[in-house]
Amino acid sequence: MTQPPPALVSPMLAIAETVPPEGSNWAYEWKWDGFRAVVAVGSDEVRVASRRGRDMTSTYPELRTLSQQTDTPLLLDGELVVLSPDGRPSFELMQSRMHDMHPSARQLGETPVLLFAFDVLQVGDESLLRRRYLERRGILAELDLAEGCVRTPPYYTDVSGADMLATAQDHVLEGVVAKRVDSLYVPGRREITWVKTTVWRRQEVVIGGWSVGEGNRADAFGSLLVGVYDDAGELSYAGRVGSGFDDAALRRLRALLDEREWPTSPFAQEVPREFARRAHWVTPDLVGEAGFRRWTSDGRLWHPKWRGLRPDRDPAEIVVPDSVRLGSRG
Numbered sequence: 001m002t003q004p005p006p007a008l009v010s011p012m013l014a015i016a017e018t019v020p021p022e023g024s025n026w027a028y029e030w031k032w033d034g035f036r037a038v039v040a041v042g043s044d045e046v047r048v049a050s051r052r053g054r055d056m057t058s059t060y061p062e063l064r065t066l067s068q069q070t071d072t073p074l075l076l077d078g079e080l081v082v083l084s085p086d087g088r089p090s091f092e093l094m095q096s097r098m099h100d101m102h103p104s105a106r107q108l109g110e111t112p113v114l115l116f117a118f119d120v121l122q123v124g125d126e127s128l129l130r131r132r133y134l135e136r137r138g139i140l141a142e143l144d145l146a147e148g149c150v151r152t153p154p155y156y157t158d159v160s161g162a163d164m165l166a167t168a169q170d171h172v173l174e175g176v177v178a179k180r181v182d183s184l185y186v187p188g189r190r191e192i193t194w195v196k197t198t199v200w201r202r203q204e205v206v207i208g209g210w211s212v213g214e215g216n217r218a219d220a221f222g223s224l225l226v227g228v229y230d231d232a233g234e235l236s237y238a239g240r241v242g243s244g245f246d247d248a249a250l251r252r253l254r255a256l257l258d259e260r261e262w263p264t265s266p267f268a269q270e271v272p273r274e275f276a277r278r279a280h281w282v283t284p285d286l287v288g289e290a291g292f293r294r295w296t297s298d299g300r301l302w303h304p305k306w307r308g309l310r311p312d313r314d315p316a317e318i319v320v321p322d323s324v325r326l327g328s329r330g
Contacts, residue, residue, distance in 0.1 A: 005042035006075040006122045008049045009129075010188030014196040020161030020178045021195055027133060028156045028164045031175035031196055032116050033089040034081035035098055039115060041066045041074040048080075058101050060113050062149045069145060075122035077185075078115050088172060089116075092297055115150050121185055129185045136185070157181065161197075169199045172294060200291045203228070203301060205238060206315045207286040208266040209279045210257050220250035221257065224306070225279060226290070227267055229319045234268035236299060236320060240275060241290050244306030253309075257282050287313040295321075 020028065036051040037060075046064050048056045057063075060080060082093040093111050097103060120140040121128055128136050137155055146152045156164065164176045175198040183193035205226035213222040223242030227235040245253070260282035265271060271279065287310045292301040299320070 003043040003073050005040035005045050005047050006073050008038050008040050008047060008053070009075070009121065010053060011036055011038050011051055011077050012186050012188070012194065013051075013190040014177055014179075014194035015190055015192055017195050017197055020165055020176050020197045022161050024158065025181055026157075026161065026178045027137075027181050028159060028161060029118055029177045029179065030153060030164075030168060030173050031177050031198065032079040032081050032153070033091045033174040034079040034094050034116070037078060037080050037115070038121075039063060039066065039074075039076045039078065039117075041070060041076065043067060043071070043073070059098065059103065061103070062108060062113055063115060065148050066115075066145075066150065069148060069150065070143065072124045073122070074120060074143070076115070076117045077119035077121055078117035080113050081116055082111050082113055089174075113149070116153050117145060117150055118153055118155075119185065121187075129187065131184070132181065133179050133183045133185075134181045155179075165197055165199065169201070173199065174293070175199045198293065200293065200305075202289055202291055202307065203238075203304075203321070204287055204289050204310055204313055204318045205241070205301075206235060206284045206318050207257070207282060207288060208235060208237070208284045209271075209281045211240070211275060212278050212280070217250065220245075220254045224253075224288070225267075225271060225275065226288070226301075226304075227284070229316065230268070231320070232268075235266050235284055237267040237269055237271050239300035239304060241288075241301070241304045241306050243304075244291070249306070249308070256286060260285065285315055287311070287315055287318055 038049050040047040044067055046066050048060055048063055050056050081089040084090040084093060097111050097113055120136055140152060161178055168176055175196060178195045180193040205228060207224050208227050209225035210221040211223045213220050223240040226241055227238045230236045262281040262283050265281050266284040289307040289310050290301060290304040291307055292304040294302045296302050
């Protein structure tokens with residue numbers, strides 16, 4: 001008999017903190033760099049919805065095979081990811097798939113999407129929303145879905161949240177999600193029983209220009225154009241830093257930038273036209289520090305945030321990290 005997929009729900013969300021909580025009443029999962037989704041599985045139909053409820057079923061047709069892996073309707077919560085050649089989730093590769101409603105066979109072959117299922121919300125006609133986290137994870141493990149397009153990522157107890165976060169940083173993962181072992185699943189709500197902590201890295205950068213600001217930044221600047229020196233001793237463009245400035249920093253930096261006005265770009269490669277056309281170039285002798293998530297595959301800082309000037313550093317010392325130079329930009 002044909003069994004329809006369960007009704008979709010909005011996923012439960014975590015609050016954000018700078019450090020993970022500690023204690024025996026917490027379990028820890030890795031924070032995967034992908035696209036959150038709720039997946040409903042029936043006997044001959046699979047439905048996929050985004051965090052905001054957008055139907056993404058046709059975008060990820062590989063998930064249809066889930067209906068062949070179970071005889072029971074399921075409702076799963078997880079992260080859609082694409083793995084890079086070194087086996088790490090790559091949001092850049094994921095972006096190449098997330099906007100195409102009808103991917104080609106070539107796309108499916110070159111950038112296959114996996115579902116990292118970290119929660120189960122319904123099995124058959126039984127809702128598991130009022131079951132505790134550890135109960136749900138036990139049921140998920142019993143489903144034995146770790147094949148084909150599905151992975152069931154691990155969770156950890158009796159470990160330190162700080163150690164988990166350090167490991168995430170060492171292995172270039174996005175961060176850690178801590179979940180109370182007794183937490184219930186509350187659809188569509190951001191609850192304190194789930195806590196996410198994102199890894200932030202630091203990189204010293206050389207300021208090579210700035211873009212015109214708008215609104216309350218019209219008298220300062222919109223963002224800084226920054227770079228690092230490559231093996232050839234040339235300043236390599238590393239992206240824009242547009243957040244993390246207080247009013248005092250905006251005023252101070254604008255004064256320093258005005259003193260260093262330069263007629264041409266100091267960057268070795270061409271800065272993207274949409275940024276270069278409104279840019280003011282400066283002599284590259286100011287060093288600052290930015291927090292960021294990771295390096296992109298084209299050598300840019302992902303989601304950088306300004307931390308402050310570093311007058312103690314010589315611009316020539318600010319070089320591309322070894323991991324980036326070797327091509328591991330994760």
